Amino acid sequence: MAPQLSAPTVRVHDSFLAAMAEFRAEGVHRSSHSSLGRELRTWHTRWPSADGFAAYVRRTGAVALDERADGAVPVSTFWWLDGDAYLGRITVRHRLTPSLHAFGGHIGYAVRPTARRQGHATAMLRAVLPHAHHRLGLDPVLVTCDDTNAGSRRVIESCGGVFEDRRAEKLRYWISA
Numbered sequence: 001m002a003p004q005l006s007a008p009t010v011r012v013h014d015s016f017l018a019a020m021a022e023f024r025a026e027g028v029h030r031s032s033h034s035s036l037g038r039e040l041r042t043w044h045t046r047w048p049s050a051d052g053f054a055a056y057v058r059r060t061g062a063v064a065l066d067e068r069a070d071g072a073v074p075v076s077t078f079w080w081l082d083g084d085a086y087l088g089r090i091t092v093r094h095r096l097t098p099s100l101h102a103f104g105g106h107i108g109y110a111v112r113p114t115a116r117r118q119g120h121a122t123a124m125l126r127a128v129l130p131h132a133h134h135r136l137g138l139d140p141v142l143v144t145c146d147d148t149n150a151g152s153r154r155v156i157e158s159c160g161g162v163f164e165d166r167r168a169e170k171l172r173y174w175i176s177a
Contacts, residue, residue: 001082005079006080008077009079023040024044035091035108061132075093076092077090078091082121093107093108094138101165104144105144105172108126109121117151122159123154139176143159143171147170162174
């Protein structure tokens with residue numbers, strides 16, 4: 001069976017913990033602009049317990065339809081799973097704030113370090129685009145990456161990303177349905 005998008009699930013608890021340890025070892029938790037970094041800082045002490053992980057899965061899998069007071073917009077989160085193996089995640093922001101329009105985009109993704117360079121990011125992005133375009137009505141979608149991330153740039157371009165510009169250290173691409 002090939003990897004596929006899934007709603008967050010408690011079934012991959014052990015694999016998820018191993019992936020998060022890989023991200024922490026890379027220092028992702030120190031990134032102030034990364035939602036994964038924020039989750040690593042906020043949830044890492046609760047993930048090991050079954051109850052804490054279940055609470056995280058419920059929160060991550062739910063979609064709040066209203067913008068929060070802190071400016072966070074509604075987001076749909078999908079995990080990229082190969083059976084019970086957690087390989088990564090991809091999120092779709094339902095709308096853009098000025099900051100997301102400039103730097104963050106509609107879609108963000110992360111592949112665990114030991115699963116990189118195997119085509120997972122490209123497959124995840126291709127798999128989530130119909131959700132963004134057809135279910136959420138986002139057409140085109142904005143996807144950004146760091147200007148130093150050649151791999152992510154190739155992923156976006158191979159999925160139809162059309163380069164618009166560079167802002168600060170971010171490259172901005174639009175992908176149409």
